[in-house]
Amino acid sequence: MGILLWCIGAGQMTRHRCVTKWAPVAMWLSCHLLGIRLRVIGQENIPAKPAVIISKHQSAWESFGLQVIFPPLCFILKRELLWIPFLGWGLASVGAIGINRKAGKDALSHVIKEGRKRLEEGLWVAIFPEGTRVAPGVRGHFHPGGAFLARRAGVPLVPVAHNAGEFWRRQAFLKSPGEVIVSIGPAIETKSGKAEEINHRAREWIENEMTRLFPHHFQIQEQAEKGEEVL
Secondary structure: OHHHHHHHHOOHHHHHHHHOOHHHHHHHHHHHOOOEEEEEEOHHHOOOOOOEEEEOOOOOOHHHHHHHHOOOEEEEEEHHHHHOOOHHHHHHHOOOEEEOHHHOHHHHHHHHHHHHHHHHOOOEEEEOOOOOOOOOOOOOOOOOHHHHHHHHHOOOEEEEEEOHHHOOOOOOOOOOOEEEEEEEOOOEOOOOOOHHHHHHHHHHHHHHHHHHHOHHHHHHHHHHHHOOOOO
16 A cells, blocks of 8 residues: 555656566566567667557557557556556556547547647657557558647657567467567658548558568468468
8 A cells, every 4th residue: 555655646757667667577477488579670760759659459468568668658548447456556657548439539639638748748658549459460440549649749650560469369368489570660750741641651551561571460361251261
């Protein structure tokens, strides 16, 4: 209880450093116990100042993987996660932005308002534009919330592609050893152009990079859609 009260009274960045110490530990366990290694491409594309990260979402791996790769960040997520004891408290303490997915424009306004606050405090903001976890090889709809936030805050939008779901599958207890490749694209400037156009550019880079790095994902998906046997 004392630690919880201390975290509540501490500054945003102090709370973040304290609570997110679990992320490197989770990454170490993932590597040494599960055999899931990490390779990062394009690390030189990470801007020097806080930005908005727009990433594929395939598994729970991203919740700690992105925290290890990028400077201190917070996630935009469904508000129900903040109601979970301990987990929700931890997320809230590091600035996570919970949204009501059914709120429409009100949800977008909340993202922009709270996201700008986090960026001003020195935190990066990570958002999964597809809104939910999507299996490898599936192209989901990209909601423009991240682009709207970056445009309004005047910060770059950083696109991220990866294959974490290949080894850490959704709702699968057993994990598969292998190499998670995270590719960070060139930061997209948001000072000009509409948010929808910026979102389209980010989506185009991410999906092209997914196809370039992981063509087998899409071959398997196409076979499954045609009802063919997947070897």
